Amino acid sequence: MTRTLDALDDRLAAADADAYCIEAGSDDSNQLYLSGFDAPDPFLTAYTGEELAVLVSGLEYGRARKESHADTVARLSTYDYADRADEEGRATALAGVYADFLADLGVESALVPERFPVGIADGLREAGIAVEVDRDDVVESVRATKTDEELEAVRRATDANEAAMAAAEDLIAAADVADDGTLVIEEDGEETPLTSERVKEEIEVTLLRHGCALDETIVACGADAADPHDRGSGPLEAGESVIVDIFPREKASKYHSDMTRTFAKGGASDTVAEWFELTEEALSAALEAVEPGATGAEVHAAACDVYEEAGHPTLRSDPDTETGFIHSTGHGVGLDVHERPGLNPRGEELEPGQVITVEPGLYDPEVGGVRIEDIVIVTEDGYENLTADYPVELVVE
Structure with missing residues (x-):
């Protein structure tokens, strides 16, 4: 490089x-x-x-x-x-x-x-x-500031990430709902529960076929999804939010990508649907704040404003809250999946060539969790969203 x-x-x-x-x-x-x-x-x-x-x-x-x-x-x-x-x-x-x-x-x-x-x-x-x-x-x-060659490596990792996300989404969409509310799939002529582990396997196999790998990923359902870094385990449930967060590393270059979508099979509760719409709004507000010269703190503030105006706690409004928006808005991505710059209250000035995630979310064990994460390049006049073409849709059928 x-x-x-x-x-x-x-x-x-x-x-x-x-x-x-x-x-x-x-x-x-x-x-x-x-x-x-x-x-x-x-x-x-x-x-x-x-x-x-x-x-x-x-x-x-x-x-x-x-x-x-x-x-x-x-x-x-x-x-x-x-x-x-x-x-x-x-x-x-x-x-x-x-x-x-x-x-x-x-x-x-x-x-x-x-x-x-x-x-x-x-x-x-x-x-x-x-x-x-x-x-x-x-x-x-x-x-933190990438060369064109480094940016191409991130693009390739992102292409692989989108393929893996599509594989996960397709698997969830193809599932049926069992009488007990769990998701099931038919494999080898038998009906088996669709688990977090099975979705992760599909993600990992897809990434390997695209020249990428990862040590672990997040497929977290229901109460598990209320912890932003809970990897998730066990059967997936109909009507519950399922956070899928994939952060692969391209084997050849060692550069990462990072992307999150939230899905619900068989409909979603009114609260989850409301949270999803609000998180889309927070994502848009944060993205609009991304430009050279803006600070990571300003991007984070834009997401916090949306949530706080809707009555949800954030770490800015309540540093001790355990529900609501309980993490930063994003981070740099490159050889490390978390690196400079940070989109947080101490976030520094953004510069062209930096790669950042923008990932607002809401969390409560009583409801579950919702997070949407895009990965973007800071450009001379704004940003380029590398995941802009991947749909942001909650309910999959």
Whole structure:
């Protein structure tokens, strides 16, 4: 992926640091972004502004040379790590190897993220390398604004997401209502309950066929849907709201999408129907507020205004409420499914190229839950809704 690191260069200059260093595996999205290398075990990346260098194990050395963004790739054995570990212990040896590696790069001072291992930081300091913590998380800030290549990856993940959502919706729509009010489907000539787990299976299989995967997803019905992050379980019920929230990651690029729809099979209660209409209104109001220069706080306020005017509590009107609108309006999406910028009371200014979700909702265990989530790109003059063509409809038949 192409990257723009000007802001990182500026941060290094402001801190008067020789390098920005990350010690982590590629499950740390800042590491993956900066190094361009997908490896499960921790390794050291050092960016000086003039050079990007990585220090990896011998196992990963060949692949790092081929796949990473690094100008320089070194391996632990060059610095006699194994012998030093036998003599000094692994932790001490690793910090010493890192210090020698940085010294070879001419690095005497390093800026590191807050999640940098404290033991490694102490070891570097003992070896004479100054270590300062980057409390602004500049790499995540850089990641928030996507290049065209990154945006295309999000688009592909969104196409897969829509296919998975359609598969889930079709499965719910095809279900019949049993005498006890649960949904049932016919498979292999037998009538079986339609469960949250079965819908999730359909979602996951569809995503795999589209080059995406996910660790988990949300298919939550009834009272389960009243908890925004309840994954859902068990049989789905007719007449109850079913929140389907899918947040896949494209396997090739590692970029995410995120989308939510709420369905009801066999009709919906008057309250759920009213909530759905109100949430559509909140979604529209929040989307209208999205433009460069607007803040995430202003977008969040637009959604809160709709709910509060209709008499529903929000965390803005009642920070202790457990019902109503009980989460932020959205978040950034990229290598992480939740990243900057945030659409919340502290949300910063939006910039073109950022990818955000807009996802208002209402929740009460006595009723269930309703949430609608679109994913949009902030553009030069507003936004592009990547999920605009996917219908927003409550009742499926």
